[in-house]
Amino acid sequence: MASEVLPVSQVPLLVSPQQYEIGGKVLRSVQKLQPTAEGMKMLEPGRKKLSSVETQRVVAVLDDTIKRLEIVSLFQHAIENLDRYSIVFGSELSGALREHQRLRDNMQRQLNHFSQEAAEEEDEAESVWEKSRVDMAVLHQGVQSSVRNILRLFLANPTASKTLRAEGQARNQDFQKLIQVLSELRGFLFEMLLTSPLEKDERMHYLQELTLRDHKNREALSALEEELNAAILDRDNEIAKKNEIIRQLKISLHQLEKASETQVRRTMQEAENQQKSDRRASEGKCAKFQQDLQQLRTQLNGAIAENREIELSLRKKKYKVETEIENWIQKYDADMGDKQTELEELEAVYEEEKAQLAELKEKLAVLEVEYVQIMEERRLAQLRKEAEEEELARKNHAATIIQAHWKGYQVRKTMKSKKKKKKGKGKGKGKGASSKGKGKK
Structure with missing residues (x-):
């Protein structure tokens, strides 16, 4: 029968026997759990630092995500107290925050408007939401771009970032829970990355042995209780x-x-x-x-x-x-x-x-969906950028051809005018010579 593996926090430790005597009878004892240095060492990671670049990048990405989330969760607080932070934020960051608040207000008004229309036209509610989906996508994309721009400005201004993150008590409880969960996830992930597959297998084997020992102790405890009840009855x-x-x-x-x-x-x-x-x-x-x-x-x-x-x-x-x-x-x-x-x-x-x-x-499932959506938006943006660059290249090529033709036309026109001038001068000289010759005759 497969044995159940307990978590590290519920691992039973090594034991020491004890005996009890009731009414002249010596009863079997349940072994008392005692911690051992070897058992605790087995449950600790074998390394203290991350050795590979990939694991360091994973932890760095998670740290950066937590840092950005701490800033994003305080956007509303910063907007509400913008006058107090205007000197630290600067004009560009303050303007970006005001623009972000305007986009959020527009999105909220649009949502209220769509909800009101859907309530008034219950029969055509699906069509109303279908028509509003495109507008909402544009507004949603604008808000996302605003968030990325504000994060970029905060990262470029460490003083403003540090000042805003110091106001953690103003953060929403939902954001606080999410940040706490991500921090716990970071610690759990860091411990997993420090543990090699061999150490993990050894730890699982050790936990299975301790679990079996715990089951045996439970059986001994049940037998001891039966003996104790019998001894109490005899007494x-x-x-x-x-x-x-x-x-x-x-x-x-x-x-x-x-x-x-x-x-x-x-x-x-x-x-x-x-x-x-x-x-x-x-x-x-x-x-x-x-x-x-x-x-x-x-x-x-x-x-x-x-x-x-x-x-x-x-x-x-x-x-x-x-x-x-x-x-x-x-x-x-x-x-x-x-x-x-x-x-x-x-x-x-x-x-x-x-x-x-x-x-x-x-939370990871939600983050994965958002990640796929962000990568799809980046791909579409890249395709649009390549199309625009290709269109610009065609326009430049066409402009170059037009300029070349126009320059050629100008050159031909200039040459043609020069040829006409030369021909006019030659004819004038011939007429003057003939008149002089006639006068002499």
């Missing part, structure tokens, strides 16, 4: 028998006292009567009767003293037995109370860690 029977003996002795003593008193009264009456009748004639008989009376009194006192000694001895023995039984019961109750308290504490820690694990899983 009660023995006490009942002794009480019955004491009761019978008391009855016998009472009867003996009553008989002695009766006999004494009768003897005294007879002695008095005999003394009255034969006082002068029976001095010897009177002395004899007095001697008999003294002997009877001595016997009576001896019997009473003997019975009282027997009663005192029995009472002392009874008190000793009851005291011993009461001590054993108190010791058993104390031990069982300690065990029960320890068990309840371990169960409470286990339930708390189980609830925290479930909550962390839910």
Whole structure:
């Protein structure tokens, strides 16, 4: 049968045996849990620092996420007290916060408007929400861009970041719980990254052995309880028998006292009567009767003293037995109370860690969805950027071609005008020479 593995906080430790004696019987003991240095060392990570770059990056990413979340959770507080922080934030960061508040107000008004329209047009509520989805996506993207821009400005201004993070008491409780959960996740993740797979296997094997030992101790505890109940029953029977003996002795003593008193009264009456009748004639008989009376009194006192000694001895023995039984019961109750308290504490820690694990899983699922959405938005933004760059390259190429054609056209036009000017000058020179020649003739 597969054994259950307990968490580290509920691990049973090594034990030391004890014995109990009730009514002359030696009972088996439950071993008392004691911590050992070897067991505690087995449960601690083998390393103190992260050795690989990948694990350091994982922890650094989680630390950066917690730091950014601490800043984002105080945006509303910073906006409400912007006049007080305006000098520390600067004009650019203050303007970004005001713009973020304006975007949030727009989104809230848009949501209220859509809700009102959907309430007024119940039959077309689905179509109203479908039409509003595009507008809400644009507003949502604007708010996300505003948050990223404000975070960038805060990271560029360490003084403003430190000042805002110092106002942690103004943070919303939900954000505070989320930050606390992420911090606990960071510690848990850091411990996991410090633990190698071999150490993890050894720890699981060690925990399984301790769990089996704990099951055995529980079985021994059940057997001890049964033996204790049987011993208590025997003790009660023995006490009942002794009480019955004491009761019978008391009855016998009472009867003996009553008989002695009766006999004494009768003897005294007879002695008095005999003394009255034969006082002068029976001095010897009177002395004899007095001697008999003294002997009877001595016997009576001896019997009473003997019975009282027997009663005192029995009472002392009874008190000793009851005291011993009461001590054993108190010791058993104390031990069982300690065990029960320890068990309840371990169960409470286990339930708390189980609830925290479930909550962390839910938070991680939400973060994974947001991560996929952010990566998809980055991919779309990259595609848009590449399309814009490609369009700009085509425009530049077309502009270059147009400029080249225009320059060629200008050059051709200039050359053509120069050729016309040269031709005009040549024709003018020919006409002047011919007129001169005619004049000479």
